[in-house]
Amino acid sequence: MNKFFLDLGKQPLANNYHSKFKPQQIKYRLKLYFNIKTKLVSISKRIPSKKMFNNEYPYRSSMSKTMQKSFQKLSAEIKRMFNPRLLLEIGSNDGALITNFDKKKVIGVEPCSNLAKITKKKGYVTYDSYWNLKLAKKLKNKYKKIDLIYSANTLTHISNLNDVFSSIKKVLSEDGVLIIEDPSLLECIKKTSYDQFYNEHIYVFSALSVQNILKKFGFEIFDIKNLSTHGGSLRYFIKKKNNKNIKIKKSVKKQIKDEIKFGLHKLSSYKKFALSTIYSKKKLIDIFSQLKLSQKKIIGYGATAKATTILNFCNLDNNFFEYFVDTTPDKANKFMPGKNIRILRYNKKLLKKIDYIFLGAWNFKKEIFNKEKKFLKSGGRFITHVPKPRIINKIN
């Protein structure tokens, strides 16, 4: 049932920023498949979770103002709409969401102990564990009733979806609500943002595939919100099918209709996406090659997991870049996986004497442009690959 549609080449682990220049690195082939029956898009190679999500995981959810605001807004909405007695977050990272709640009303689950430590230190109950049935049983015994489960950018990272959803089913109360939030496959295809695929992202969900997965567990989507975060995400509001007190909103049908209109239910659309990706790669390489020929100084902005996919797929290395800048403390003075480009802790001075900035964090374009108005005013230019590879010389 799984049909191959795109090969993104050999890719290192996207968040494996090493501290030394390493000429040889372990890479894994990144191939994308579409399941004709379930409509689920996934990668072929599954890397053991422990190799990726451990006590050195560098990604911090609260590193951008945009994400902080998004989590604050959602927290207020959750309180207003559902007023949960107890909220459980799967993949609580550094606490960008849970720290907006009363400590007695929230539990975090976070397998990367360096991140779990941050919320524990602030006094939030955090289980330093992977999400699985064993933990679900433990939580059920201890808390009895959990009426809201939230998970953002986490479930797409767990290979065994059967285990994920049966564990959720185990702990969620009968009238409880599950909210999940992940990059939208529709937006990813529309924008040719093939960089949403890396070894951590085992799946990129569509409403079509989520709906199919949920059926098996007696869950159904009752509302969907399109978000601008992470280049376009979907927030799915889910309930148990037996709970008839919550009505299903029109947004669900609308999203499914939009996805079908765009062809997310058929293989040919993914083959088209594969062709657009190859074209995008060629155009991006052309841009970089021309700028390099004219001896322009280029840096990367945002040492993202997405950028790892681009650099390794397009074979852009330290011949093209001076360095990458990033605000994340744990990425500083390390190297971009697979391509040995140094990452420096962001500081405005690092933008001086630079001609071009490649937007590794293109999903935060607005926030970055606001911060770097001076760079643009002084003649600096940005390079992006979404929705099409191009040079940007003005805000918006």
Ligand code: JHZ
């Ligand atoms: P960002 C991560 O992907 C990994 P990445 C993960 N697998 C996932 O699923 C997604 O997130 C959701 C920096 N930055 O969010 C901070 C600046 O330096 O696009 C971050 O390192 N200056 C969990 O890595 C990076 O950019 C800034 O002004 O693709 C953004 O990473 C801003 C705004 C960000 O996720």
